[in-house]
Amino acid sequence: MESRKEYVALGMFFLALLLISFASADYTACFIEGDQYRLCNADANINRGCGSADAYTELCVRAYNITNDCYSHGSLPKCNINGAERCSNQNGTAGPQIESNAPNLTLIGPIADSIYSERYVYVIFNVSEPADVSYYDNINGRGQWTRVCSDCTLYNHERAFKEGLNNITFKAVDSSGQENLTEVSFFIDSKKPKVAKYLPKKGFTNGEFYVEIHEMNPIELNISYGILGNYKTQSVNLSECVPIKGNSEKLACDVSVNLSNFSGQVITYWFSLKDIAGTVAESKRPQLTVDIIPPTINNPSSYWTKVGKYVYFNISVNETNFDEIVYRDNSASRPNWRTLCSSLKNGFCVKKITLSQEMGTVDLQLVDDAGNAVGIPVTFSTII
Numbered sequence: 001m002e003s004r005k006e007y008v009a010l011g012m013f014f015l016a017l018l019l020i021s022f023a024s025a026d027y028t029a030c031f032i033e034g035d036q037y038r039l040c041n042a043d044a045n046i047n048r049g050c051g052s053a054d055a056y057t058e059l060c061v062r063a064y065n066i067t068n069d070c071y072s073h074g075s076l077p078k079c080n081i082n083g084a085e086r087c088s089n090q091n092g093t094a095g096p097q098i099e100s101n102a103p104n105l106t107l108i109g110p111i112a113d114s115i116y117s118e119r120y121v122y123v124i125f126n127v128s129e130p131a132d133v134s135y136y137d138n139i140n141g142r143g144q145w146t147r148v149c150s151d152c153t154l155y156n157h158e159r160a161f162k163e164g165l166n167n168i169t170f171k172a173v174d175s176s177g178q179e180n181l182t183e184v185s186f187f188i189d190s191k192k193p194k195v196a197k198y199l200p201k202k203g204f205t206n207g208e209f210y211v212e213i214h215e216m217n218p219i220e221l222n223i224s225y226g227i228l229g230n231y232k233t234q235s236v237n238l239s240e241c242v243p244i245k246g247n248s249e250k251l252a253c254d255v256s257v258n259l260s261n262f263s264g265q266v267i268t269y270w271f272s273l274k275d276i277a278g279t280v281a282e283s284k285r286p287q288l289t290v291d292i293i294p295p296t297i298n299n300p301s302s303y304w305t306k307v308g309k310y311v312y313f314n315i316s317v318n319e320t321n322f323d324e325i326v327y328r329d330n331s332a333s334r335p336n337w338r339t340l341c342s343s344l345k346n347g348f349c350v351k352k353i354t355l356s357q358e359m360g361t362v363d364l365q366l367v368d369d370a371g372n373a374v375g376i377p378v379t380f381s382t383i384i
Helices: 004-021 076-081
Strands: 027-031 057-065 070-073 105-109 120-137 146-160 164-173 179-188 194-199 208-214 218-227 230-235 242-244 247-256 266-275 280-282 287-290 304-307 310-318 322-329 337-341 348-354 360-368 373-380
Touching: 105 164, 105 179, 120 179, 194 266, 194 280, 208 218, 208 266, 218 247, 310 322, 322 348, 337 348
Parallel strands: none
Antiparallel strands: 027 057, 057 070, 105 120, 120 146, 120 164, 164 179, 194 208, 208 247, 218 230, 218 266, 242 247, 266 280, 266 287, 304 310, 310 348, 322 337, 322 360, 360 373
């Protein structure tokens, strides 16, 4: 990412050098008696050198247009600077014709293949001679050229460009119609990245996390976690995140980290997201208790009794951070999960359920507040 202050300072430095070293492109042409010459911007296009055979006509010109066989007017102060080109040194001999050269545009900014974090980018250039400069957006231009400056040799101003990839052609045209093209590509990512949602925000964790990010050009997503003096950082594989409702700028990511070294401790965690322009966004930093041990049943051989289609559960649960026990009757026409117990009484889940059929299986699942879960199938093959 280009730093704005460094970029402006660089541009001003180059401009200062250009102002010192810029040389005039205007010259004095000499015509003896009988010589014909044309002026590109005059009503009378045919002129003749005047005076005797030992005399001459001076003409201050900027460029010679080969196509139209004419001269464009130059600047007298600039011509006077070039004393070596004065006709007084030619002894009455016609001076050389000025070659027709297209203006040379030297582009300093935008810098090719750079990535900018703002839509306004400094356009900095110099031209070898006064010229009209415009640019064309090769991606979104729609056939329209945008004027930058007229009859200019130096330029240093901010201009707004499109978000994303830009491919721009600059065109410099001098007074004789000669033109030169300069092309540059660069990238703009001015939209700030955002960690939109993250879970869990309070309570417990077993190392399973969830995050949603909003960013068109993400390049790095990390999760950091731990306690003071012992923080760890893990990279999230962005290719495994999925678009939210088909929007490629909004991604949902499931993240799993190993918290075995922090079991039973209170940790801090946060997500950090970096985009292609180097801009970083972070989530808040919640504190969570680490619980990586799933709940267990203390009486695995005697926690249910079956009578016909009725099953009586009396489950002793070993879990400090108990959340719930759910069950699914697989004999039902549409098996689904139902709550067996959402709380314990003196460490027991006591509940009666009715089966769809007298024989079959019921799946139990014990879940704690950290999300740890253990599944237990119960098979009923006999009638009591």
